[in-house]
Amino acid sequence: MVENQGALTSSLHILIADDDPVMRNVLGNFLKSEGHTVVLAEDGAHALELFEKDKDFGLFVLDVKMPHIDGLSCCARIKKQLTRWVPIMMVSANSEERSQVEGLDIGADYYLTKPVQFALLRAYVRAAQRASALQNEVQEKSRRLEDYYNKSQSDNDLARQLLDRLLHSSESTSLDAKYIIDPAGEFSGDLIVSMRSPSHRLYSMVADATGHGLPAAITLIPAVETFSRLSREGYSVETIVRELNTRLRSSLPRERFVAAAVMMFEPHTQRLEIWNGGCPQVYLLDNESRQIAKTFPATHPPLGILDAPRFDAKVTGASYQKHQTIVACTDGVVESEDPSGNMFGQKGLERVLTCHDRSRDLIRAIGSALDEFTAAESAADDRSLLILPLGSIEFEGEDSVISEDDDSDITVVNSDIDLTAMATGGWYFALGVRGDALKDAELAPIVNNVIGRMGVTGEKADKAHVCITELLNNAIDHGVLGMDSSLKSNPEGFAEYFEERQKRLSQLDYGGVFIRANLDRSGRNYALSVTVSDTGEGFGYKDENATEASSLPVPSGRGIKLVRRLADRLTFHDGGATSEFRIVIMAGESGQPQQKISEIEPEN
Structure with a gap:
C-alpha cells in the first residue's frame, strides 16, 4: 500500500515538556530526525511560559507526571487558550486504563506509554500531520467561505439599497x-x-x-x-x-x-x-x-x-x-x-x-x-x-369635492387684467385629434408637458393641469360622445356611465377635439390662456359676462364647476362647444414682478 505523502510534506512545530532530561532529549532528537522543529520544556510551568511567547505550535507532547504543573493540568490550560485545533499527546509510565481515560477527558488527543515505541510515535505524529493538514484546509475553506459571505452580504446590501431607491423612490x-x-x-x-x-x-x-x-x-x-x-x-x-x-x-x-x-x-x-x-x-x-x-x-x-x-x-x-x-x-x-x-x-x-x-x-x-x-x-x-x-387623498386646490347639483357660480374674474390684448411676445401652440384617433389619444399629458416647458410651474401649473384635464374630459364625454352627466348621480349610475363611455369610445369613428394654448406677456406680466373645442353640438352655459336675465343654465358637470373655481376667468363660445380659461401667472404692480419665469424671459 502506497501511503499518500502529500498530506505529510509540511513539518510540525512541536513543544515537548518532560522533567526527565534524557527522555526529553531522546524524544526531541527523534522528532528532529523526522524533519520537525522542536522546542524543549523542563516541566509544565516552563511549557506554559514558552506557549505564552509562541502560539504557533502544531503538536504538544506532554509528560503526565511533572513537578510544579503536571501534564494533565498543562494540557487543560493550553486547550483553553487555543483558538484552533492543535493535537496534544500525553506520555506516561502509567498504562492503567483509568489514567488514559482521564487524560483523554481533559483534552488529550493521543496517549503513549513508556517505554515509548518510536514506530507508534511516528504513526501518531503522521496522524497529527494529516489532521493538521486537514485542519489547515478546513480553515482556508472557512476563510474563503467567510470572505465570500462577507462579499455576498456587501453585494446584497448594495443591491438592496439600489433596488429600494429604484423601486421606492x-x-x-x-x-x-x-x-x-x-x-x-x-x-x-x-x-x-x-x-x-x-x-x-x-x-x-x-x-x-x-x-x-x-x-x-x-x-x-x-x-x-x-x-x-x-x-x-x-x-x-x-x-x-x-x-x-x-x-x-x-x-x-x-x-x-x-x-x-x-x-x-x-x-x-x-x-x-x-x-x-x-x-x-x-x-x-x-x-x-x-x-x-x-x-x-x-x-x-x-x-x-x-x-x-x-x-x-x-x-x-x-x-x-x-x-x-x-x-x-x-x-x-x-x-x-x-x-x-x-x-x-x-x-x-x-x-x-x-x-x-x-x-x-x-x-x-x-x-x-x-x-x-x-x-x-x-x-x-x-x-x-x-x-x-x-x-x-387631498386636492390642495379645492376646499371640498364639487357635487353634481352644486350650481354655485364662484368664478374668479380679473376683469381689469387683459394681458392678451397687451401681448408683445410669448408662446403659442395648437393640437387636435379627430376620428378614431380619439380612442387612444392622451391630450392632457401632452399639453401639460408643453405648458411646463413654457415655464409654467408650481401652484399655477397645478391649477392649469386640472383645468386642462377637466375641459378635455368634458369635450370628449359630452361634446363628442354625447354622454349625459345625470347618470353619475349615484355609484351604480357612475359604473353605467363608465361602461357606456368605453362602449361609445370604442365605436367612435368621427368627431374631434382641438386645443390651443397661449402664454402671453406684456413687459413682465404673463397670463396663460387655453381654449378647448369639440365638434359636438355644445351645451347650455352661464358666462360670467351674462346678465341675471340669462336663461342659459349652468353646466351640470363637476369638471366645469371646478374650472370656474380654479381659473381667473372661464368663458364659453359656439354654444358651449368651445371653452376658454385664463390663469394669471404673473401680474406686476408698479412695474415690480410678483413672480419670475426665467425660462421665458432670462435676466440680462
Whole structure:
C-alpha cells in the first residue's frame, strides 16, 4: 500500500515538556530526525511560559507526571487558550486504563506509554500531520467561505439599497397609507408604489413578480420606472398598463411576468379606475359600516404575457366616498397557509375587513390574523398589503369635492387684467385629434408637458393641469360622445356611465377635439390662456359676462364647476362647444414682478 505523502510534506512545530532530561532529549532528537522543529520544556510551568511567547505550535507532547504543573493540568490550560485545533499527546509510565481515560477527558488527543515505541510515535505524529493538514484546509475553506459571505452580504446590501431607491423612490409619503411588506427571502418580489400627477390624481400600483428574491426584485425595475413616469405625467390607467405590458414583454424572459393592480383616484370628482391583472381582488371598504362596498376582481392576465394585439387595457370605473378605504394585496397574503396546509384565502381576509372590533386598526388586525393563522411561521411567498384611506387623498386646490347639483357660480374674474390684448411676445401652440384617433389619444399629458416647458410651474401649473384635464374630459364625454352627466348621480349610475363611455369610445369613428394654448406677456406680466373645442353640438352655459336675465343654465358637470373655481376667468363660445380659461401667472404692480419665469424671459 502506497501511503499518500502529500498530506505529510509540511513539518510540525512541536513543544515537548518532560522533567526527565534524557527522555526529553531522546524524544526531541527523534522528532528532529523526522524533519520537525522542536522546542524543549523542563516541566509544565516552563511549557506554559514558552506557549505564552509562541502560539504557533502544531503538536504538544506532554509528560503526565511533572513537578510544579503536571501534564494533565498543562494540557487543560493550553486547550483553553487555543483558538484552533492543535493535537496534544500525553506520555506516561502509567498504562492503567483509568489514567488514559482521564487524560483523554481533559483534552488529550493521543496517549503513549513508556517505554515509548518510536514506530507508534511516528504513526501518531503522521496522524497529527494529516489532521493538521486537514485542519489547515478546513480553515482556508472557512476563510474563503467567510470572505465570500462577507462579499455576498456587501453585494446584497448594495443591491438592496439600489433596488429600494429604484423601486421606492417614487412612493408617496404624503398619504395616510399603510403597508405590510413581508418578503419570503432577503429581497422582495412584491412592490407597492404611489405617485401623484400634476392634476392631483393619485396613482397606485400593487405588483407581484414571478418567483422570489433578487431575480424577482430585478423584474420590477422596468415596471416601476414606466409606472412612475407615465403616472407623474397624468396618463390614463389604460395607457399606463398598455405601456407596462409592452415594456415587460420586451424586457423579460417568457417565463417571467408581473401580476399587478393599477389604480387611479381623482379627489376632486371622487372617481377611481382600476385595472387588475392577476392580483387578488381589490376591496372598496366602508369604514363606518365595515361593509365591503365593491370588489374589483382580476379580469385580466398578468402583465408581460400577451402581445399588444391581444392585450386588453379595459379598466373598471367607480365613484368613492371619503369615508371609504381601498385594500389591495398580493397572492402571498391570501395563499398563506396554516401548519395543516389550509389557505387563509379571500374569505379569511374578508372576515378581518368586516370585523367590527375597532380596538385595532386595519393593518394591525390583518397582520395579527395572518400571524395567528400561520402560527407565525416564515412566509413561503412574499406578502404585501396596501391599506389606502381615500379621505387622505387631498386636492390642495379645492376646499371640498364639487357635487353634481352644486350650481354655485364662484368664478374668479380679473376683469381689469387683459394681458392678451397687451401681448408683445410669448408662446403659442395648437393640437387636435379627430376620428378614431380619439380612442387612444392622451391630450392632457401632452399639453401639460408643453405648458411646463413654457415655464409654467408650481401652484399655477397645478391649477392649469386640472383645468386642462377637466375641459378635455368634458369635450370628449359630452361634446363628442354625447354622454349625459345625470347618470353619475349615484355609484351604480357612475359604473353605467363608465361602461357606456368605453362602449361609445370604442365605436367612435368621427368627431374631434382641438386645443390651443397661449402664454402671453406684456413687459413682465404673463397670463396663460387655453381654449378647448369639440365638434359636438355644445351645451347650455352661464358666462360670467351674462346678465341675471340669462336663461342659459349652468353646466351640470363637476369638471366645469371646478374650472370656474380654479381659473381667473372661464368663458364659453359656439354654444358651449368651445371653452376658454385664463390663469394669471404673473401680474406686476408698479412695474415690480410678483413672480419670475426665467425660462421665458432670462435676466440680462
